[in-house]
Amino acid sequence: MIKMRGWKKPGSMEIVFILLGALMLLFIFAPPLKTVFSSSPGTLWNTLLEEDVYSSVLLTIFAALTATLIGLLLGVPLAYLLARHQFRGKRFVEAIIDVPIVIPHSAAGVALLFVFGSNFLFGKILNGIGIGFFRSFTGVVIAMMFVSVPFLIDAAKEGFKAVDVRLEKVARTLGASAWKSFFRISLPLAWRSIFSGSVLMWARGLSEFGAIIIIAYSASFLGWNTKVLPVLVANRFDFGLDSAGPVAAIAILISLIAFIVLRSIAYRGEKT
Amino acid sequence: MIAIKNLKVNLGDFLLQNINLDIEPGEYFIVLGPTGAGKTVLLEAIAGLYPVLEGEVWIGDREITDLSPEKREIGIVYQDQALFPHLSVEKNIAFGLKMRKCPKNEAKAKIDAIVEVMGISHLLKRSPATLSGGERQKVALARALVTEPKVLLLDEPLSALDPETRERMQRELREIHSRVELSVIHVTHDFEEAIALGHRVAVLNDGYIAQIGTPEEFLRRPSSEFVARFALTRNILSGRVMGIEDGCTLIDIGGAKLRATTEAKGEVRLSLRPEDILISKEPLQSTARNCLMGVVSDIADRGSVIYITVTLPPDFVCIITRQAFDELKLKKGVEVWITFKASAIHVF
Numbered sequence: 001m002i003k004m005r006g007w008k009k010p011g012s013m014e015i016v017f018i019l020l021g022a023l024m025l026l027f028i029f030a031p032p033l034k035t036v037f038s039s040s041p042g043t044l045w046n047t048l049l050e051e052d053v054y055s056s057v058l059l060t061i062f063a064a065l066t067a068t069l070i071g072l073l074l075g076v077p078l079a080y081l082l083a084r085h086q087f088r089g090k091r092f093v094e095a096i097i098d099v100p101i102v103i104p105h106s107a108a109g110v111a112l113l114f115v116f117g118s119n120f121l122f123g124k125i126l127n128g129i130g131i132g133f134f135r136s137f138t139g140v141v142i143a144m145m146f147v148s149v150p151f152l153i154d155a156a157k158e159g160f161k162a163v164d165v166r167l168e169k170v171a172r173t174l175g176a177s178a179w180k181s182f183f184r185i186s187l188p189l190a191w192r193s194i195f196s197g198s199v200l201m202w203a204r205g206l207s208e209f210g211a212i213i214i215i216a217y218s219a220s221f222l223g224w225n226t227k228v229l230p231v232l233v234a235n236r237f238d239f240g241l242d243s244a245g246p247v248a249a250i251a252i253l254i255s256l257i258a259f260i261v262l263r264s265i266a267y268r269g270e271k272t
Numbered sequence: 273m274i275a276i277k278n279l280k281v282n283l284g285d286f287l288l289q290n291i292n293l294d295i296e297p298g299e300y301f302i303v304l305g306p307t308g309a310g311k312t313v314l315l316e317a318i319a320g321l322y323p324v325l326e327g328e329v330w331i332g333d334r335e336i337t338d339l340s341p342e343k344r345e346i347g348i349v350y351q352d353q354a355l356f357p358h359l360s361v362e363k364n365i366a367f368g369l370k371m372r373k374c375p376k377n378e379a380k381a382k383i384d385a386i387v388e389v390m391g392i393s394h395l396l397k398r399s400p401a402t403l404s405g406g407e408r409q410k411v412a413l414a415r416a417l418v419t420e421p422k423v424l425l426l427d428e429p430l431s432a433l434d435p436e437t438r439e440r441m442q443r444e445l446r447e448i449h450s451r452v453e454l455s456v457i458h459v460t461h462d463f464e465e466a467i468a469l470g471h472r473v474a475v476l477n478d479g480y481i482a483q484i485g486t487p488e489e490f491l492r493r494p495s496s497e498f499v500a501r502f503a504l505t506r507n508i509l510s511g512r513v514m515g516i517e518d519g520c521t522l523i524d525i526g527g528a529k530l531r532a533t534t535e536a537k538g539e540v541r542l543s544l545r546p547e548d549i550l551i552s553k554e555p556l557q558s559t560a561r562n563c564l565m566g567v568v569s570d571i572a573d574r575g576s577v578i579y580i581t582v583t584l585p586p587d588f589v590c591i592i593t594r595q596a597f598d599e600l601k602l603k604k605g606v607e608v609w610i611t612f613k614a615s616a617i618h619v620f
Contacts, residue, residue, distance in 0.1 A: 166354040169321045172341035173348045174368030174419060184367075188358050 032252045039246040044253075047246035055226040056247075057254060059219065063137060063228065064205035067145035068152070068198050075153040076194060080186065082153075083160035097154070100147050105210025108146055112215060116142060139216040140228060144205030152194070152201040159193025160186060192266055199262040206255055209234065229254075273297040273455050274318075274423050279327035281317045283310050288317075288479045291327065295423075295455050300446075302470030303459040304502065309476045311459035315425045318457065319346045331422050342371070347416030351428040353408040355400035361411050362396040368419035386418045389451060406437040410444075417452060426458040430465060442468050463504055467491070475499050491545065493618055500543040500620075506579070506589035507544040513537050520561055520614045528584045531561040532617035541620045546591040548616035551580060552609050553600060561614040564588075568606045582610050 010018070039047070047053055082094060100108060116123045116133045126133055133139045163186050171181040187194075209230035218227045227235060229251040237244040279291035288310040295301045305311050316322035318329055320341035329337045336344050356364050365386065369379040387393045390410045400408060409429060416424055429445075430438045446469060449456055460466055466473045467487040474484045475498075483495040494500035500508055511525040513536055520531035523540065532542065550556060555563050566588065570581035578597045580590045588610055592600070602608070 164352075164354060166350050166352075167356060169316065169319075169341070170348060170350070170354045170415075171356075171367070171371075172321060173319050173344070173346055173421075174415070175342045175371035176367075177340070177342055180371060185356060 032256070035245060036249045036252055039249050043246050044249055048250055051224070052226060052232065053247060053250065055221065055224040056229050056232045057250065059137070059140065059221040059224075059226050060206055060229040060251075061254070062221075063140040064144055064148075064202045066137075066141045067148065067205045068202045070141070071145055071149040071152045071201055072194070072198060075149050076156050076187075079153045079156035079194075080160050080182070083157045084165065098150050101150050105147055105208065106214055109143060109211035109214025112139075112143060112146055112211065116215075133215070135216045135219055137219055137221050140212055140219050143211040143215045144208050147208050147211055148201040148204035151204055152197040155197025155200065156190065156194045159190035159197070162193070163189045195262075196266050199259065199266065202262075203255060203259055206258075207251075273299070273332060274457075275328075275330040276318065277328040277330070279314075279317060279329070280325040281310070281313055281322060282325055283313055283479065286310075286479045287325075288314060288476075290480055292481070293474060293484070295457060296471075297455055298453045300449055300456045300458065300469055300471045302466040302473040303457060303476055304461070304463060304466045304473050305459070305476030306461055306502070310479055311461075311476055312427050314476070315348065315427050315457065315459055318423075319348050319425055320344050321348075345419075345422045346425060347419060347421035347423070348425040348427065349409075349412045349416050349429050351431050353400075353412035353432075355403075355408060355411060355415070357400055359400075360396070361392070361398050361400065361403070364400065364411060365396075365415045365418055368415065372419060382418050382420075386414045389417075389448065390414045404437075405433045406441055409433065409441055413448065417448075417454075421454065424454055424456045426456060428460055429458065431460070431462070438465075445469060463502060475502060477502075494543060494620070496620060497541055497543075500618075505543045506546045507549075507587075509542055509544070509586060511540050511542060513540060518561075523617075523619075525586060527586065528564055530617060531614045532619060533614045534617070534619040536619045543618045543620070544588070544612060544616055546579065546589045548612050549588060549590040550611040551582065551590045551592055551596075551600065551602075552611065553606075555609050556611045558611060559613075560611045562617075563609055563611045565607060565609050568602055568604055568608055571602065571604065580608075582608055 048057070078097075082090065103111075113134070114120060116126065116139070118124070118127055118133070123133055126138065131138050133142065167185050167189070168181045171185045172178070176184060207230055208228070212228050213231055213234075216228075217231060218225050226232075229247070233244050233248045233251060236247050274293075274295045276291055276293040279288070281288040281291075291314065293301070303311050303314060313322050317324050320336070320339060324337065327337070328335055331345070355361075356367065359367065362383065365383050366379060369382060374382070384393075387396065390413060392407065392410050392414060395403065395407060395411065400411065403411065412429075426445075430441050433441060442465065458469060467490070470487055472484060472486055473490055475482045475490075477498050483490070483499045485493070490499065490503050494503050494505060497508055509525050511523040511530065513534075514522040514524050514529065516522070517531070521534050521536070523530045523532055523534075523542065525542075530542075534540070534542075550558075550560070555565075564584055566582040566584040568580055569583040569587065570579075572579040572581075577591050577593060580592060580597075580602060582588045582590060590610060600608075
């Protein structure tokens with residue numbers, strides 16, 4: 001009898017776990033797959049050519065990208081500080097960062113209106129420099145950023161933690177200033193985590209509905225008065241599943257394609 | 273060359289304090305201490321990487337206590353080498369020169385020279401991840417030395433290496449040091465490494481320096497029981513001075529009487545190194561003033577050498593070669609004689 005080398009017959013536990021795992025994967029993957037294949041490619045293309053759909057796609061992608069870029073600018077320094085320093089109240093700061101994850105997003109939308117509304121501090125500042133918030137691109141960006149930036153900060157923090165602090169110390173003794181040590185050593189070594197966090201943040205921003213529907217049910221963007229994709233899907237659903245299905249499929253496809261491309265870039269970075 | 277004056281550093285659980293060191297130009301100085309004694313923090317405080325509470329650090333006639341690390345001209349090599357994993361060996365070595373804006377031609381000449389000295393020219397294009405422990409250590413040394421620091425700090429640089437590589441690197445460190453002639457502060461917990469490399473040694477314990485001296489002084493005149501134990505002096509005994517006899521001080525160690533050359537009186541603690549004791553089946557005719565009979569109570573085989581415990585009482589630990597062990601045919605319970613000089617006994 002020929003025995004296969006390296007093959008080990010799975011035990012009863014492994015078989016049960018494989019079955020349960022497969023069920024879980026089916027649960028995760030079946031709905032988006034079914035949605036995408038419910039519409040023909042022709043229907044999807046024609047839907048994409050509708051003005052309110054392509055303007056919505058552009059608004060959603062650019063707003064999520066802008067939110068991510070601002071998140072990188074403000075979040076990465078904070079992540080570095082949290083990874084490198086011990087200070088009183090650090091746990092409190094870390095808890096604050098994760099607050100947007102735990103509060104209902106429609107409530108987050110209302111909360112943002114409180115501070116960015118025209119009668120409040122940040123709102124007055126934005127108004128002062130001629131930037132509107134309510135029902136604007138800015139409002140969409142801020143809502144996306146609020147709910148998704150914890151993913152970026154947490155990933156960047158873990159990335160910096162994984163960089164041996166002695167590498168930075170050696171760099172300092174070799175003549176690098178703190179800035180140079182950060183940009184030449186810490187950042188290049190943590191970039192994959194930061195990039196993964198950015199992808200997560202961007203994807204999370206892309207799918208935001210609750211906060212945006214409060215702040216910017218529709219927003220002015222490049223001359224259009226349009227909605228972000230999740231709001232557009234909900235709006236179309238008022239006219240039935242046939243109307244919402246193709247838009248939902250486009251939203252899923254865009255998210256998935258971008259997610260796969262960006263994750264593969266991060267994975268390539270991991271291998272090199 | 274490098275002077276550390278009354279340095280005080282907060283280590284969280286305890287303070288590193290009253291640290292005073294004067295290290296000569298070209299001196300290979302060892303800081304020896306157990307894990308957690310604050311050795312690494314001391315190095316980092318000297319390099320400006322760890323805040324000091326009080327005290328001063330001087331290089332020559334320049335005080336550097338408040339200078340940032342990049343302005344101190346101090347190189348550091350850590351135990352795990354801390355090579356930049358995203359840069360090639362060449363870029364690792366060139367990093368310091370680049371940071372110091374060294375012209376390209378000059379940088380290339382310096383890199384060529386240091387890799388020649390270290391014998392690592394063939395590794396330049398490699399990634400640090402592909403190097404062996406010894407190669408990594410050489411690259412880390414080259415990276416630190418190429419910037420021509422005034423002082424080189426080595427943080428347990430040989431601890432992560434296998435015994436054979438460690439021994440080879442010890443020899444190479446000695447050679448490199450003799451060629452580059454800069455002051456080195458090397459911290460380690462390994463006493464034998466300290467003796468092999470150091471011109472002078474400082475023992476750090478619980479945040480203070482217990483003793484500074486040459487390796488010989490450490491071996492012969494440990495300042496305290498802690499230092500004696502750290503210096504692998506196996507025989508640390510209590511006794512009482514009985515008086516003077518035949519020009520020697522007679523010390524009662526509870527059963528046996530030892531002859532020592534000390535002026536101490538009353539209750540004393542004393543140490544005797546295992547390698548200073550001769551072991552024989554018959555009493556030895558020699559000038560050594562102590563010749564005592566006991567019974568072999570334990571034999572600990574360490575490969576090339578063997579530790580023999582002889583109980584008088586008290587217990588004396590002796591060290592002999594394998595050849596001597598075979599010749600003497602020692603076994604537990606065998607009666608033997610131990611012989612040692614009066615001057616071999618050190619009273620704290």
